Amino acid sequence: MAAPPKPNASPPPAQTHTATRDLGIPLILVLCFLVLYGWGASRTVQGADAAEFMLLAGGGGIAHPPGYPLFTAMVRLFHLAIPWGTAAWHASLAAAVLGASAVGVTYLTVVQLTRRPTAALVAACSLGFLPSFWQYSTVSEVFAGGVLGFALVAWCVAAIDGQRVDRTTGALLLGAACGLGAAHHHAVVLAAPLAAWGCWLLWAQARTAQRRATTTLVLTAGLLPGLVANLLLMLPGGAWRWGHTASWGGLIHHLLRRDYGTGKIAVQAAGGHIADNIEAWGLALLAGFLLSSLLGVAGLVAGIHRKPHRGYTIALALSLILAGPVFVSLFGLEPVGAARVLLTRFYLFSAGLFAIAIGLGAAAVLPRLGRAGPALLLGLLGLQLAQASQHRVSHRDWTVLDDYLRNSLEALEPGSLLVASGDFQVFPLVYLQQVEGVRPDVTVVASGMLGFPWYRQRLALHDPSLGLEGVAGGGFDILRALPALVEANLAHRPIYLSLGVAANPGLAELLPPMAPSDAIVMRLHPEGTPPPWVVEEDLRRAMAKVDMSSGPQTDHQWRDSWEAEAWRQHGIALNALAAAWRAGGATDQAERCERAAEGFTGP
Numbered sequence: 187m188a189a190p191p192k193p194n195a196s197p198p199p200a201q202t203h204t205a206t207r208d209l210g211i212p213l214i215l216v217l218c219f220l221v222l223y224g225w226g227a228s229r230t231v232q233g234a235d236a237a238e239f240m241l242l243a244g245g246g247g248i249a250h251p252p253g254y255p256l257f258t259a260m261v262r263l264f265h266l267a268i269p270w271g272t273a274a275w276h277a278s279l280a281a282a283v284l285g286a287s288a289v290g291v292t293y294l295t296v297v298q299l300t301r302r303p304t305a306a307l308v309a310a311c312s313l314g315f316l317p318s319f320w321q322y323s324t325v326s327e328v329f330a331g332g333v334l335g336f337a338l339v340a341w342c343v344a345a346i347d348g349q350r351v352d353r354t355t356g357a358l359l360l361g362a363a364c365g366l367g368a369a370h371h372h373a374v375v376l377a378a379p380l381a382a383w384g385c386w387l388l389w390a391q392a393r394t395a396q397r398r399a400t401t402t403l404v405l406t407a408g409l410l411p412g413l414v415a416n417l418l419l420m421l422p423g424g425a426w427r428w429g430h431t432a433s434w435g436g437l438i439h440h441l442l443r444r445d446y447g448t449g450k451i452a453v454q455a456a457g458g459h460i461a462d463n464i465e466a467w468g469l470a471l472l473a474g475f476l477l478s479s480l481l482g483v484a485g486l487v488a489g490i491h492r493k494p495h496r497g498y499t500i501a502l503a504l505s506l507i508l509a510g511p512v513f514v515s516l517f518g519l520e521p522v523g524a525a526r527v528l529l530t531r532f533y534l535f536s537a538g539l540f541a542i543a544i545g546l547g548a549a550a551v552l553p554r555l556g557r558a559g560p561a562l563l564l565g566l567l568g569l570q571l572a573q574a575s576q577h578r579v580s581h582r583d584w585t586v587l588d589d590y591l592r593n594s595l596e597a598l599e600p601g602s603l604l605v606a607s608g609d610f611q612v613f614p615l616v617y618l619q620q621v622e623g624v625r626p627d628v629t630v631v632a633s634g635m636l637g638f639p640w641y642r643q644r645l646a647l648h649d650p651s652l653g654l655e656g657v658a659g660g661g662f663d664i665l666r667a668l669p670a671l672v673e674a675n676l677a678h679r680p681i682y683l684s685l686g687v688a689a690n691p692g693l694a695e696l697l698p699p700m701a702p703s704d705a706i707v708m709r710l711h712p713e714g715t716p717p718p719w720v721v722e723e724d725l726r727r728a729m730a731k732v733d734m735s736s737g738p739q740t741d742h743q744w745r746d747s748w749e750a751e752a753w754r755q756h757g758i759a760l761n762a763l764a765a766a767w768r769a770g771g772a773t774d775q776a777e778r779c780e781r782a783a784e785g786f787t788g789p
Contacts, residue, residue: 211303216290219314223282226324226580229275230588231617233610239326241613244273244621245425251443255415256370257328273621277326285323285330288538289314291337296545298344299495305552308563309545315570316474319534320579328371329531333538335367335374340542343384347498353391357401360384361408369415373535376513379504383497416441425620430640464511466521470533471540478544478566485546502539510536591615593731595625597705599680605631607686633687636667669696682707685758701766702759704728718766725759757783
């Protein structure tokens with residue numbers, strides 16, 4: 187009688203080859219997209235939150251609520267580990283790594299569900315070539331990593347659904363994916379239907395109350411790394427720290443985003459515009475994925491129709507709805523102008539889930555197309571890649587904001603006070619000062635943050651001579667706070683306003699007269715403004731320092747780029763100069779400035 191096979195016998199060579207191939211393809215995908223995203227990674231400071239993470243890479247600290255501890259630690263580690271290049275580039279490379287990893291995990295998820303590598307390749311490349319995802323994988327933003335968090339949860343649940351992992355391993359992986367995802371970006375809670383489906387499958391496998399209790403403990407243990415990452419916010423130090431996080435109360439305040447209102451996405455969020463946001467979200471997916479979006483719809487229908495994938499697909503669809511129309515509706519913003527740029531970033535979480543649906547659709551369609559299937563799918567990806575090439579998906583050459591702000595700082599008088607407005611200016615200015623050492627003698631004040639007591643305390647520590655009397659008394663009001671700041675400081679230092687602040691219609695009559703300066707910002711003149719020809723000469727010198735060739739080139743780029751805001755600053759300055767010429771009776775000069783301004787303000 188033949189001896190029974192050993193229970194731990196090695197798998198046959200064919201299985202080993204299959205396992206190697208299953209890992210080999212996603213690794214190649216990750217490397218290819220890492221090269222693509224890394225080549226396009228920003229080398230210079232960008233606007234908004236990207237600049238804040240670049241600042242944290244260079245000097246450490248804590249980001250705006252909820253702190254994003256995992257990404258903050260990652261950008262800092264990249265900066266310390268890479269001995270060449272700028273902190274801006276190192277932070278952008280961290281996003282490139284996360285984006286490329288999301289592509290690989292998307293491939294693994296679809297393979298787990300369909301056992302079809304071709305369908306998985308279509309899903310992964312659809313995500314990787316999505317213009318908005320590509321763009322945010324080349325700059326230090328949290329969105330590529332957020333997509334990775336959703337993809338990890340989806341992959342864990344797919345492995346549990348397909349019984350590719352045992353119950354204990356599945357619980358540990360799912361807990362870790364949820365915990366680490368939450369430490370990177372809180373939006374991963376919108377994957378709750380997928381996570382709940384995974385938990386239900388684990389408890390169904392456990393069968394007894396004792397095993398279910400053990401599974402719950404293992405799942406909770408998996409969450410611990412994410413909780414620990416959030417607690418690391420308590421560590422002191424760093425070049426930039428938002429809020430009071432040195433106490434438990436301050437930490438909880440920060441983690442719950444109470445500076446914004448916990449149930450809101452942004453400070454200005456309110457009700458309304460729900461239908462417009464849902465429409466804009468749907469159109470964004472269609473415009474991004476093009477014809478591949480039809481595969482996504484087909485995948486959801488086919489997955490719900492087929493019993494083996496029904497539970498998973500329903501959970502995927504519910505998570506997609508939460509991360510898509512439900513999430514964007516929380517903004518309460520009309521999706522136009524700058525608000526559209528803000529919203530577009532948050533569409534990416536649902537786009538990552540929709541890419542998995544595209545994989546399900548490709549798996550359902552491929553058997554029906556025969557040999558023509560791969561060629562058709564390759565054509566769809568080629569179309570999406572061609573579309574992406576028409577967008578500014580790379581941040582490699584986005585230098586105009588860096589040029590504009592760097593030259594503005596360098597043109598200011600020693601010890602000046604510069605009042606700036608908006609994330610696209612404030613964080614880049616602080617980065618240039620603290621990380622690259624550009625004009626640290628200038629005190630930069632973020633007008634919109636003067637209402638925070640912790641921010642005023644930081645300003646006072648940074649510049650003890652800064653007069654803050656009357657800025658916050660009686661509640662914060664920019665129309666009262668800014669004139670009070672100017673009154674307390676104008677006698678002993680030059681004061682400049684960024685053009686975004688100066689353009690506030692309510693401030694003009696409350697402040698001394700102002701005019702464009704050689705720093706492309708508005709200089710306050712207590713004794714009256716200089717004649718227009720002097721201002722024009724200053725402005726001409728300032729604008730000559732900025733490389734015009736690095737600016738946006740198409741209408742689409744004007745609408746969708748934070749960088750375009752720097753170009754609009756030139757237009758505001760020229761219009762201000764035109765008004766001065768017109769007031770002086772020089773109509774021809776005024777019209778010449780107005781025509782020039784049209785070239786900067788965009789369509």
